[in-house]
Amino acid sequence: MSNLPPNRHPFEVEAFVLKHYDYSEHDRIVVLYSREYGLLRSIAKGIRRPRSRLAGRLDLLRCNHVILERGHNLHKITQCDVLRSFAGLNRDYHALTHALAMGELVASFSQEEDPNETLFVLFLCALEALAAGVEALPLLIWFELHYLEQLGYEQDWEFCGLCEIDFRPRDYHFFDTAHGGLRCEDCKRKETSRFLTFEQVNVLRQLQAAEEPPVEILELKPLALRQLQNGLQAYFEQLAEKPLKALSYLQEDNLGWALQNETRIP
Ligand SMILES: [Zn+2]
Numbered sequence: 001m002s003n004l005p006p007n008r009h010p011f012e013v014e015a016f017v018l019k020h021y022d023y024s025e026h027d028r029i030v031v032l033y034s035r036e037y038g039l040l041r042s043i044a045k046g047i048r049r050p051r052s053r054l055a056g057r058l059d060l061l062r063c064n065h066v067i068l069e070r071g072h073n074l075h076k077i078t079q080c081d082v083l084r085s086f087a088g089l090n091r092d093y094h095a096l097t098h099a100l101a102m103g104e105l106v107a108s109f110s111q112e113e114d115p116n117e118t119l120f121v122l123f124l125c126a127l128e129a130l131a132a133g134v135e136a137l138p139l140l141i142w143f144e145l146h147y148l149e150q151l152g153y154e155q156d157w158e159f160c161g162l163c164e165i166d167f168r169p170r171d172y173h174f175f176d177t178a179h180g181g182l183r184c185e186d187c188k189r190k191e192t193s194r195f196l197t198f199e200q201v202n203v204l205r206q207l208q209a210a211e212e213p214p215v216e217i218l219e220l221k222p223l224a225l226r227q228l229q230n231g232l233q234a235y236f237e238q239l240a241e242k243p244l245k246a247l248s249y250l251q252e253d254n255l256g257w258a259l260q261n262e263t264r265i266p
Contacts, residue, residue, distance in 0.1 A: 002113060004037065004070050012067045013037060014083065016123065017058050018107040022048065030058050030077065032066065033106050033123070038114040042068055042075040054080055061086060061099055061127065084124075088131030097250055098136040099127055102143055104246040105236065109151055119150045129213035137225050138214050140250075142207045144232050149208075153180055153239065157205045160184040173201045177234035194231045200224055226251075 005011050015034035023029045026048045032040040047054045057064065057080045067079040089096045106123055110116075126143045130136060148155060159166055161181035167173060174183040174193035182201070183193050196204075203220050218225070233247045 004113065007070050007072065010067055010069050010078065012065065013040065014063065015040065015066050016063050016103070016106075016127075017060050018103045020044075020058060020060065026052075028058070029074065031107060033110060033120070034066075034115070035117060035120045036115055037112070038116065039107070039110040039112045040068070040075055041073070041112065042066075042077050043071075044077045044080075057082055059085075061089065061103055063124065063127075084128075086127050086131035088133060089127070092130075092133070095130045095133070095136050097246070098140045099130050101140060101244075101246040101250050102126055104244055105144070105147060108236075108240045108242075108244065109147075116150060119147065122146050122150070125213055129215075134213055134215055135217070137222070137229060138203075138207065138218050141204075141225070141228055141232065142210060142214050144236070145204070145208045148180070151239070155204070155208065156181050157201055157208060158182075160187050162187040167201075169198060173198070175231045175235075177231055178238055180235055192234075194227070194234075196228075196231075197224065200228055204228065 013032070013034035013036045015032035017030060018033050019031040020028050023043065026046050028044045028047045030042050030044050032042055034040050044054050044058055046052045047058065049055075054077060058077070062082055063084040065081045065083055066077055068075040068077050086099070089099050102123060106119070122143065126139060129139055145155060160183055161176065161179065162183060163186065165184050167182070167184070172185045173196045174188040175196050176183050176189065176193050178189070178192035183189070199220055203218055203225075206218070207214060230251065233244065233251075236247065237244055
């Protein structure tokens with residue numbers, strides 16, 4: 001049973017704009033992630049006309065108060081007021097690419113009429129932190145670990161996921177990008193297990209335990225953080241059963257950023 005009102009009845013939501021693309025001459029399809037109903041596919045009619053009341057109000061990643069009219073396939077957006085524009089993202093390209101990657105993850109694993117208040121707040125906190133200038137890559141990893149928990153794939157960074165051996169400090173750790181979680185030397189799989197240093201595992205534990213976005217500088221070099229992110233991306237792509245474009249784009253963006261930052265370390 002749908003929780004939405006009957007067809008052509010209005011309803012209001014607080015929602016992020018996750019995706020949009022032009023449709024016909026004047027309209028635009030807008031994919032929203034709402035606090036109340038999860039994903040909502042909608043249409044902004046006439047938004048591309050110069051005098052549209054909606055023009056400039058449904059930009060990517062903004063959080064808006066939106067009034068819609070229920071439709072069969074697409075809900076019609078009738079009114080929209082910006083609640084949060086995360087202005088800092090427009091001034092920081094590196095932060096923006098990470099925000100888009102988070103938005104892609106939310107869109108890839110969310111369903112219509114499947115709201116998740118915790119995820120909504122998690123995404124909001126992450127975008128606010130990014131817009132405020134918090135270091136983007138550790139923040140993305142923090143978001144991903146908590147998001148996995150919301151999806152029912154909470155990661156255990158203490159034990160081997162197969163034999164459940166309790167790691168000693170100098171044991172080798174591997175991340176299993178096919179099934180998630182840690183593997184020990186004996187249980188690792190050649191194709192899907194990625195070696196993690198003890199410092200990398202420690203950072204994953206810290207980020208997973210942190211309820212708030214991480215603001216302290218982590219004691220991990222940018223390239224080591226990037227390796228963690230690449231492993232998590234492989235795992236997310238395995239779960240989504242498709243490549244994730246915005247996350248792949250980050251690999252290039254982060255490579256330049258990491259090299260730039262590595263060279264600054266004496
Ligand atoms: Zn094992």
